[in-house]
Amino acid sequence: MTGVLTHLNAQGEANMVDVTDKAVTQRQATAQGYIRMSPQTLTMITQGEHKKGDVFAVARIAGIQAAKKCGELIPLCHPLMLTKVQVDFTPEPAHSRVKVTSLCKLAGQTGVEMEALTAVSVACLTLFDMCKAIDPEMTIEGIAVLTKSGGKTGNWERAQSC
Structure with a gap:
């Protein structure tokens, strides 16, 4: 574990970090998560047979919208002017799941990790919402x-796959 808790002031009170004097740099973050479901549900959504339509298209829009609203959802998170949000889905039939990945970019004074995580989380939640009537045992993980x-702090990469 590295770093210090920056959302606490000298009195131990929660506060929004002041980034006024930080340099504007190109920042980017990627995140991923999985939604595990029955093989039948996975087949239905990958073949476009869900009665609600293209669930991936709806979940993609939800993930993008969530990244843009991250500062409204997470206390003390800065509202950011994102320049790129991408949400992708990779069906993994061998594991009966869908991998959801996100990419967030901007030129700014603070990172975009929370936005990338929020995009993945809400995209997974949207897939769950759209499919829960046919598969209530789905799980969101990783x-x-x-x-x-x-x-x-420059570049960082997760040492192992989730």
Whole structure:
């Protein structure tokens, strides 16, 4: 574990970190998570046979929207002017799951890890919501930051796959 808790002031009170004097740099983060489901549900959504339509398209939009609203959802998180949000889905039939990945980018004074995590989380939640009537036993798992770049600490990459 590295770093210090920056969301506490000298009195131990929660506060928003002041990034006014930080340099504007290109920042990027990727995250991933999984939604495990029955093989039948996975087949239904990958073949476009769900009665609600293209669940991946809806979940993609939800993930992008969630990244843009991260500062409203997470206390003390800065509202950011994202320049790129991408949400992708990779069906993994051998594991009866869908891998959800996100990429968030900006030129700014603070990182975008929370936005990437929020995009993945809400995309997974949207898939769950759209499929819960046919598969209530789905699980969401393994949500994690994979990479980050930019800022004072530079580049970071998860040592092992989730």
